[in-house]
Amino acid sequence: MSSSGVVRRGIHYLQKLKAANIPSDLIEKGQNRVIDASLTLIRERAKLKGELVRALGGALASTSLLGVPLGHNSSFLQGPAFAPPRIREAIWCGSTNSATEEGKELNDPRVLTDVGDVPVQEIRDCGVDDDRLMSVISESVKLVMEEDPLRPLVLGGDHSISFPVVRAVSEKLGGPVDILHLDAHPDIYDCFEGNKYSHASSFARIMEGGYARRLLQVGIRSITTEGREQGKRFGVEQYEMRTFSKDSHFLENLKLGEGVKGVYISVDVDCLDPAFAPGVSHIEPGGLSFRDVLNILHNLEGNLVAADVVEFNPQRDTVDGMTAMVAAKLVRELAAKMSK
Numbered sequence: 506m507s508s509s510g511v512v513r514r515g516i517h518y519l520q521k522l523k524a525a526n527i528p529s530d531l532i533e534k535g536q537n538r539v540i541d542a543s544l545t546l547i548r549e550r551a552k553l554k555g556e557l558v559r560a561l562g563g564a565l566a567s568t569s570l571l572g573v574p575l576g577h578n579s580s581f582l583q584g585p586a587f588a589p590p591r592i593r594e595a596i597w598c599g600s601t602n603s604a605t606e607e608g609k610e611l612n613d614p615r616v617l618t619d620v621g622d623v624p625v626q627e628i629r630d631c632g633v634d635d636d637r638l639m640s641v642i643s644e645s646v647k648l649v650m651e652e653d654p655l656r657p658l659v660l661g662g663d664h665s666i667s668f669p670v671v672r673a674v675s676e677k678l679g680g681p682v683d684i685l686h687l688d689a690h691p692d693i694y695d696c697f698e699g700n701k702y703s704h705a706s707s708f709a710r711i712m713e714g715g716y717a718r719r720l721l722q723v724g725i726r727s728i729t730t731e732g733r734e735q736g737k738r739f740g741v742e743q744y745e746m747r748t749f750s751k752d753s754h755f756l757e758n759l760k761l762g763e764g765v766k767g768v769y770i771s772v773d774v775d776c777l778d779p780a781f782a783p784g785v786s787h788i789e790p791g792g793l794s795f796r797d798v799l800n801i802l803h804n805l806e807g808n809l810v811a812a813d814v815v816e817f818n819p820q821r822d823t824v825d826g827m828t829a830m831v832a833a834k835l836v837r838e839l840a841a842k843m844s845k
């Protein structure tokens with residue numbers, strides 16, 4: 506990250522503390538204690554939920570929510586940091602019931618549990634940098650996966666979180682996955698505005714790391730020359746909206762993950778046309794309908810090992826929280842798809 510990026514995004518008083526000769530090991534030890542405490546809470550919640558699901562019996566795979574309220578790697582608005590509690594609220598909103606479209610019951614813990622949020626803001630407030638923060642996110646994902654049969658469904662956050670999440674999934678499973686990435690944007694810049702962790706660069710980090718065999722990007726309609734060149738460089742299969750009517754039959758009958766460790770799905774809410782989901786940072790007309798997305802997800806064949814739903818920005822939502830319901834329904838249907 507450039508020094509200007511640090512000033513703009515970083516936490517300012519820690520620089521002052523260093524200038525005031527506060528010993529750096531005092532700060533570092535404190536940061537370590539806060540990170541240990543954060544991971545302990547996630548570990549213990551995951552353990553309890555895992556024990557509960559195993560005691561109930563009969564689940565081969567069980568979805569568990571993990572919130573990552575991180576918005577500072579966005580190049581525009583940082584509102585996605587506030588998304589996870591809004592999505593949870595909408596999942597359990599009394600205006601609907603707990604059944605998913607294909608008949609799973611979300612109030613059965615064998616289908617859905619929750620291990621809470623990575624306390625991103627609290628950790629950053631202690632002056633922890635992004636290298637370390639990304640490791641904490643990866644570690645948190647692994648703590649969920651530790652508890653068989655739990656599988657993580659991560660609530661973003663901006664799209665930068667997909668890198669540490671996919672890294673954790675691939676490292677934990679011991680090999681690459683196939684990724685289905687629904688988005689208006691390819692998020693594959695080598696480095697965006699000096700930030701290698703930018704939400705516009707997460708898939709460059711994922712491909713460099715060798716965490717994915719195939720990367721299918723669907724819904725693309727805002728792509729630069731660099732986005733196309735990076736796509737070619739990494740062998741990405743980019744399906745643009747301008748040809749969606751031609752590609753839709755193929756995309757609505759995907760079979761992925763064979764010969765690798767499984768399938769990862771990353772849904773940027775802005776893959777949807779803004780008519781369906783106005784509460785996003787980057788309004789990009791000409792997108793997928795909600796039913797297009799559900800058809801792609803419902804019909805996908807493959808072993809879904811983890812997923813994320815990112816870039817919902819509650820600060821851009823309508824007053825009645827329409828996009829929160831949209832993000833929540835994506836989460837609900839993904840949770841049903843992942844559990845078995």
Ligand SMILES: [Mn+2]
Binds near residue numbers: 688690773775787
């Ligand atoms: Mn996007």
